[in-house]
Amino acid sequence: MSELNLRRLRYFLAVADTLSFSRAAEELHIAQPVLSRQIALLERELGAVLLERSTRGTALTDAGRLIAEDGRQLLRSAGALERRARQAAQGIEQLAIGFMPGLQVTPIVQGLRQSFPEIRIELVRTGWHDQVETILDGRVDLGLVRLPVPRRGLQVEPLFREAxxxxxxxxxxxxxxxxxxxxxxxxxxxxxxxxxxxxxxxxxxxxxxxxxxxxxxxxxxxxxxxxxxxxxxxxxxxxxxxxxxxxxxxxxxxVPGLASGTVGVAWAAGRDSAVLSRAITLAHTLRASLTTEKVLDGETAAPRP
CATH class of the missing domain: 3.40.190.10 (Periplasmic binding protein-like II)
Structure with missing residues (x-):
């Protein structure tokens, strides 16, 4: 898909999020007629009507809902690709690690620096609302996440249970x-x-x-x-x-009887490198301070070699 089409996709997603051409145009800082023409061109390219406009407002069609879901993933992947390309151009091995509040990544950082002395490590604090988003859009290469998370576009491995x-x-x-x-x-x-x-x-x-x-x-x-x-x-x-x-x-x-939660490690599907593989292995050595139970779907999970 060309850059022009990616721009049209962004325009469409702005309307899909607001269900208003006027508000979307305002957020995008473009004229509303321009926005309408760009979305009409996108619909022509895809061969599907994405939005229905009536006196009651704007609504997504079935095709529009599907394209909105897939389109967000596509734009995240495009953004991640741009970030990785910029990092590679700098010639320095880099890894961004995301972590939820309370989870300590120090053992992963120390282990990576021992294995890759020249590595540049960035730490990103995440929350429930963006622990997956930061991985999919490339801001984070490896995330310590609290499960469950939507797994589309991700590789996820449970680490341990926590009260x-x-x-x-x-x-x-x-x-x-x-x-x-x-x-x-x-x-x-x-x-x-x-x-x-x-x-x-x-x-x-x-x-x-x-x-x-x-x-x-x-x-x-x-x-x-x-x-x-x-x-x-x-x-x-x-x-x-x-x-x-x-x-x-x-x-x-x-609170006895309250189900425990699961901490996992996640990264973008298809990603593979020596640094990432080492970070995943190190993540499997982590333990929560208040629990030593390590499970995978109710069974003991063996750490990576």
Whole structure:
């Protein structure tokens, strides 16, 4: 696909995201008639109608939804290719490592520098909302991720399981308890999506309490903890994340019966190099400080050779 077509694809995705030609044109800093012509040309090239315009607004067709999904992946791949080309032109071996809060990548960095003394390593802090995006668009070569993640375009290997804990305000009525249960915590508001804690949701239903739907659930751990500290609600975090963000106005309590999470390592499908292979091997030597259980789909996972 030519660069001109990639530009048209970007234009289309702007409309697909806003479902508004006027807003998309404003974001792209182009005139609306120009945007309409470029998308018409893209539809002609693809032989499919991507957008339907009516008095009720703009909507994606079935073909439009498919192209939007595939198009985002294509643009990410194009961006990753450009970044790798620039790095290769510099003549220096480079690797960008992404990591979620609480996960330590120091052993990987130290191991890589021993094997490749001249390597340039970049560390990128990621979150739930971009831990995959940064890999697909080339900003990160290897990511320590919290599973599950969408695997399209990725190679993913689980590393270890990690306990999850409850975080509450230091003034919370349950703050003095040594441990808590989903049944007890179900009485209190959950300051994150119920999908993140199905045990809390089931316990709440069992008690005949409503389960809220929708709502504004921040991705950033810092904002979650601010909400916890300022209210009588509760949130669940991986143990290493809660430990990393230790603060005096928030307490951390174990919750027996709460399913543990899985930490994995991920990289772009098709990528292969000596540096990347070594980094993956080093990732398999990591352990969470609060757990030594290492599993793969319920079975013990053997580390890479």
């Amino acid at each position: 999850r804990v409850a975080v509450l305000s230091a003034s919370h009525p349950l703050a003095a308890a040594e441990e808590l249960s989903p049944h007890v915590l179900a009485e209190y508001d959950l300051l994150q999506s119920p999908d993140a804690a199905p045990e809390w949701r089931e316990a709440r239903l069992a008690r005949g309490l409503p389960v809220p739907t929708g709502g504004d659930h921040p991705h950033e751990v810092e904002i979650k903890l601010e909400r916890v500290a300022a209210s009588s609600g509760v949130a669940f975090l991986p143990a290493s994340t809660a430990r990393f963000y230790t603060r005096p106005d928030v307490v951390v309590r174990p």
